[in-house]
Structures are given as structure tokens and as C-alpha cells.
Amino acid sequence: MSKTDQAANAALDTGVHTDPAALDELAEAARQERTEIGPDGGVLGYRPRRTLRLGVELRRQVRRRRTQLVLGFVVLLPFILVLSFQIGRSSPNRRSGGFVDLATASAPNFVILALFVAGGxxxxxxxxxxxxxxxxxxxxxxxxxxxxxxxxxxxxxLRQKAIASGLLSLLALVVLPLVSLVVGLLWYGTGDAISPTGDAIPFGKSLVAIAMATGYIVLQLAWVAGLGLLLSVLTDAPLGAVGGTVLVAILSQILDQITTLGTLRDYLPTHYSYAWMDLIASDIDWTNMAAGALSAVAYGTVFSLLAARRFATKDITS
Known part of the structure; x- marks a missing residue:
């Protein structure tokens, strides 16, 4: 028994300090002593910043099978594409056509194809x-x-888990072009990046363009991250949150194909998904990329704020 508890019991036994206010003060002092409450009202030794550390959460997420499968498939995808071209027929000297036709012209073109087929x-x-x-x-x-x-x-x-998810997403989005570039160099060698319009970008500049394209894709997918976070807060079913986010992305892509919507398509989050292709040109037009980046950041910010607000007031029962 602590000294404060002994003092309180003595006061009760002897009748000393029978004033209720004095007894309340002794009881409060005893409670603080037992729970080690500091002068600021917090438990002594408790530091919020020491809880759920980012490194711990990252290691936990990396050990999960779904993370390993996703990263493994991203690494495997370029090899699948190479195998497809080896089985099929392709002309490495082709100088015209779409990105698929030009994929085997050089390593940069192969990276562009990988980003193109995976971006949708x-x-x-x-x-x-x-x-x-x-x-x-x-x-x-x-x-x-x-x-x-x-x-x-x-x-x-919410913040630690969102940061961990963002870092893992960034890792996957960066690994794809890096592995594609290595695979492309091994199979198709260095060379100019050729656009469907016939523009030829030197190998050095094409690497810069690929890096910028990857950065744009990361930024453009911010709306997907925000929506996924919001749905994850709204439901207790992970499959529902993931599936709902994917369905919204597919619906946006479908609506974007309906030309009768006119300028309304500009407000769809996926309308500028492939604006990075403008980088593969001699004269770069930044208009679509600027609009796409602004749209994605706006959607992502709104969704993230709604997620934070909902999670702060949500009744946690599970």
C-alpha cells in the first residue's frame, strides 16, 4: 500500500480531515500514484510517437503473402511480355505503328509498353x-x-498505415519500369525511343522521360489511394474496399470512352491516365499532364480528408 493510501485510511479511521473535499484530494492523489499519472494528465512513460512505429508496420506488411505475390508478379511481368514477343512475330526495325508494334525496337520502347499495358x-x-x-x-x-x-x-x-501502403505502392510502381528496362536492355539493347508519330528520342533523354512518366503515374494514382483509404474506413471487409475502388476505376474508364459526354469527361479521375505518353515526343505538351496531376491530387486530398474525418468519429466494434 502506498503512503497516500495509508494517509487516506488513517484519516478515515481517526476522523481527522473528515472534510469531503480533503478526502477527495487524498483519493485523487492515491489514484494518480497507483496509475503513475503525470502533471499533464497522461500516464508517465507513455509516448504516442513510440506506438505503431513505421518500421514495424512495414515489416509486418512485407511479410504478408499478398505483398510478396504482388511484388513477385510485377517483377515477372516484363519476362512474360518478352516471352510473348518471342513466341509471336515482331519486327525490331519497325519505325511506325502503336506502342505494341514498337515495343521491340529498343529498351525504352519496351519499358513504355510495360507501363502502357499495366496502366489501365x-x-x-x-x-x-x-x-x-x-x-x-x-x-x-x-x-x-x-x-x-x-x-x-x-x-x-490511419497515418502510419497509409504511409506504409504508400511506400509499398511506390515500390511496386518503381520496380516495374526498372525491371522492364533491365530486361529490355538484355533483349533489345539501347536505342532511340520511337513514338507512334515517328519522333525519335535519344536513349539518354528517353531514360529521363521514363523517369518522369513513372513519377506522373505515381502522382496520378493518388486518387485511387485516397478512395481505397476511404472505403477501407467505411467497411470492415477488405475485399469490399479493394473491389469497390477497382470498380470505380473501371467505371471511370468506361465513361471516358463515351465521347458524347464531351467536356464532362475531363472531370473523370482516369481521363488523364495516359497523359504521360506526351513525354515521348520531340516537342512535349505539358497541358494534359498538368491537368491530370491537379485532378488526381484534388481527388486524393478530398478522399483522404473524408477518410480521416470518418475514422476519427467511427464507432470501433471489431
Missing amino acids: FLLPTIVALFFGDTIASEASWSSLKYLLAIPVPRHRV
Whole structure:
């Protein structure tokens, strides 16, 4: 028994300090002593920044089978494309046609093809998988309430998991062009990047263009990340959050093909998905890329703010 508890019991036994206010003060002092509450009202030794550290969350996510499968498939995709061209017929000297026809002309063209075929469905799905699984997976495992009871502040839970998902998404989006470039160099060698319009970009400048294209794709998929995070907060089913995000991306792409919508298509989040292709030209037009980056950031910011607001007030039952 602590000294404060002994003082309180003595006061009760002897009748000394029978004033209720004095007894309340002794009881409060005893409670603080037992729970080690500091002068600021917090438990002594508790540091919110020490909870759910980013390194711990990243290692936990990397060990998951779905992360390993996603990264493994991203690495494998360039080899699948090379095998497809080896089985089929292609002309490495072709100087015209679409990106598929020009894929074997050089390593830069092969990287462009990999980004082109993956940009419509695969890359948005990867981002949706990482972000849609953030909060919903913890809720489905019934571990979210225990995580918050540690206690980890809600805003920190959402932020740390979003950062981990963002880093894993970035890793996947960067690995694809890097592996494609290595594979392209081995099979097709260095050479100019040839655009469907016939423009030829020197190998050095084409590498810069590919780096900028990758950066644009990462930025353009910010809306997918924000929407996946929002749906992950709204539901306790990871498959529902991931699937809902992918369905919205597919619906946006379908609507973007309806030309009768006119300028309304400019407001679709996927309208500028392939604006990075303007980089493969002698005279670069930055208009579409600027509009695409602004649109993606705006959508991503709104979705993320809604997710943070909803999670801050959500009743956690699982």
C-alpha cells in the first residue's frame, strides 16, 4: 500500500480531515500514484510517437503473402511480355505503328509498353489493394479495437498505415519500369525511343522521360489511394474496399470512352491516365499532364480528408 493510501485510511479511521473535499484530494492523489499519472494528465512513460512505429508496420506488411505475390508478379511481368514477343512475330526495325508494334525496337520502347499495358488495370489494382486493405483488414481480424486500446491514437493508426501502403505502392510502381528496362536492355539493347508519330528520342533523354512518366503515374494514382483509404474506413471487409475502388476505376474508364459526354469527361479521375505518353515526343505538351496531376491530387486530398474525418468519429466494434 502506498503512503497516500495509508494517509487516506488513517484519516478515515481517526476522523481527522473528515472534510469531503480533503478526502477527495487524498483519493485523487492515491489514484494518480497507483496509475503513475503525470502533471499533464497522461500516464508517465507513455509516448504516442513510440506506438505503431513505421518500421514495424512495414515489416509486418512485407511479410504478408499478398505483398510478396504482388511484388513477385510485377517483377515477372516484363519476362512474360518478352516471352510473348518471342513466341509471336515482331519486327525490331519497325519505325511506325502503336506502342505494341514498337515495343521491340529498343529498351525504352519496351519499358513504355510495360507501363502502357499495366496502366489501365494492373497498377490501379495494386494501389487499391494496398490502400483498401489498411483499416478494413484490422477490423476483419477483430484486432483494430485492441490496437486502439494500447492506446494508439486514431490519427496515428490511419497515418502510419497509409504511409506504409504508400511506400509499398511506390515500390511496386518503381520496380516495374526498372525491371522492364533491365530486361529490355538484355533483349533489345539501347536505342532511340520511337513514338507512334515517328519522333525519335535519344536513349539518354528517353531514360529521363521514363523517369518522369513513372513519377506522373505515381502522382496520378493518388486518387485511387485516397478512395481505397476511404472505403477501407467505411467497411470492415477488405475485399469490399479493394473491389469497390477497382470498380470505380473501371467505371471511370468506361465513361471516358463515351465521347458524347464531351467536356464532362475531363472531370473523370482516369481521363488523364495516359497523359504521360506526351513525354515521348520531340516537342512535349505539358497541358494534359498538368491537368491530370491537379485532378488526381484534388481527388486524393478530398478522399483522404473524408477518410480521416470518418475514422476519427467511427464507432470501433471489431
